[in-house]
Amino acid sequence: MSESTLSRRGEIATTTELRTDMALFFEANGDLWHKKKNPDGKFPLNLAENNQSWDLLKSKMEDILKNNSIPDWVSNYTGIIGHPSFLESIAKFMSKHVTRCKINPDHLGASAGSTAVIELCAWVLCNHGDVAILPAPCYPVYTQDIKMKAGVERYDLITHHDISELKSGPLLNTGHLATAVRSLNQKGKIVKFLLLTNPDNPTGLVYSDTQIIQIANWCVKNKIHLIVNELYALSTIDTSHKDLKDAYPDKFKNQSFAQVIHSMNSDYLHMIYGFSKDFGISGMRIGIVYSKNEEFLKAYNNLAAPHMVSNLTQWIVQEVLSDKNFLKRYIKKNIESLTQSYVTVTKTLDKIKIPYAPSRGSLFVWMDLSEFLSENTEEAEQVLWRALYDEQGVLLTPGTGFGHTKRGQFRLVHSFLKENALKEAVKRIKKFVENKRRKNTETK
Ligand SMILES: Cc1ncc(COP(=O)(O)O)c(C=O)c1O
Known part of the structure; x- marks a missing residue:
């Protein structure tokens, strides 16, 4: 050859x-x-x-295109992690529908899909050879997202053997994390972040409030970043449906990770959102990062130029988001x-x-x-x-x-x-x- x-x-x-x-x-x-x-x-x-x-979304977008003139900012460069009016509209939308707490647009960044957001998080938070922990089973493409450019290793943390053990939700706890980190450290590996997907891909399980808060406290105490990917936040299953309710007997409460970020106010906590799944527009490429870590956001902004969201996409989505009834x-x-x-x-x-x-x-x-x-x-x-x-x-x-x-x-x-x-x-x-x-x- x-x-x-x-x-x-x-x-x-x-x-x-x-x-x-x-x-x-x-x-x-x-x-x-x-x-x-x-x-x-x-x-x-x-x-x-x-x-x-x-x-439904297609006809809404067609109406927007028919009834509006495209603003001039669409044809030029704009903020690397989003045009100000777009970030403003994302902040309002997330506050009302996703996080249910007030999101400051200054703490948001938009990139071309959550894939880009994950890759940039790995790049900004880790050194080459560092490890990210993911509770198994977990979305396969994370492996490439964190490894191909940032060189971060994926560690699949096994919390159960059989699917039947997942009846009451995800099993991950701080004991699992402590054991995994100890064993990785003994091999000379440095664990830089834990990545949770909530609701989860592939199980669809959701972490409870108590679980997430315990895990977040543990991560902050151990100086390990916790990234919670809420890409499926609005793609929920109505568990009160007549054919389902018997399978969900336990009372369940879960809040967006943004609420935990607000109450703990730590540089180690970050959240991801995106439009590929809840809005079925994977082709339009919008991923969002939310973090109160200003140093993180500065570095993210300076690295994000190859991953900018097209301005036409930003504009049309911001128009969709401005229609509250829709x-x-x-x-x-x-x-x-x-x-x-x-x-x-x-x-x-x-x-x-x-x-x-x-x-x-x-x-x-x-x-x-x-x-x-x-x-x-x-x-x-x-x-x-x-x-x-x-x-x-x-x-x-x-x-x-x-x-x-x-x-x-x-x-x-x-x-x-x-x-x-x-x-x-x-x-x-x-x-x-x-x-x-x-x-x-x-x-x-
Ligand atoms: C958990 C998770 N993260 C990220 C992605 C990629 O999403 P995007 O289209 O926003 O890059 C997917 C897509 O399946 C996913 O399931």
Whole structure:
């Protein structure tokens, strides 16, 4: 092979895929199932897209474009981490709908997606080789976000073995953290931050107030930054829904991490928000960081130029956010749709006795199909994953990249397809499970 013309890091990048299931996603998305037109089509349920409420938002954006003149600031450079009027509108929107406490726009930064925000946080807070702790299972792409440029290592902290242990929510506590940090320190590693996703990707679990406050206190005391990614803050499941309420018997309270930031007022606490999921506009690329650490924000601002949000996007989103009635309607409808699609999936999983984590938010169902594995290995998980796709056209994300040790767990995105296609996908999963069980009993 000829010698590479790239840098060492460029060479590494040539072989570091963002995720393993993207190529199949594009294949499946180009061959979507349709009852009449494409009955042998596919069901891509692996990419975290929320397509439930785009119709509503699209017509709102079309109205804005029809009825307004685009302001002149849109064509020029503006603030690196957001135009002042955009940050002002984000602060108002977040205060009312996301954080429920007053957000000062001076403590906000906008970048091209939460991906950019996470990468910049890793860069600003860590040195090359430092470690970030993530409770497993956890969003696979964080690995690349923190490692590719900032060189930060991901440590997957295992708090449980079986999905059934997650019935009452995430298990992470300060004991887990102390043990993990001690063992990493003994290996000469420095832990710089803990990254929580709340609601969580992939489990949909939500940390309670008490849990988050205890963890935050521990982090501050141990001089470890705590970043809470609330990217799915408004993508909640209505747990009072008639088909769900029995699965959530415990009283539950959770507040936005911004409230903890306000009450503790520490330089070690930071929050992330974004528009890719709650508003289903991943293509518009808006991620937000909120921190009261002024030094952090200064460094972030000076590094963020390659990640600026397009001004046209900033303007149109700020116009959407200025319509209070629309926002109320949109958020309500989005929660109703997400709850419905979640029910569609979990009703069948209950019937066929497939274990899953009881979600309170996000776009996912995290399920356990390990009974169909020939052995607890990545290879066996890949075989099962491909079999579901090849036999039934249903594409999930295999658990491997999520950092958990138990193989055979998969993530399903319930917000990608419209209700009729999702129902068909779920029927196919049921058929797959029943066929497997039949074959297994026949061979016994
Ligand atoms: C937890 C989490 N963080 C970040 C991202 C990336 O989001 P964005 O489109 O804002 O870059 C995702 C997307 O799936 C996610 O689930």
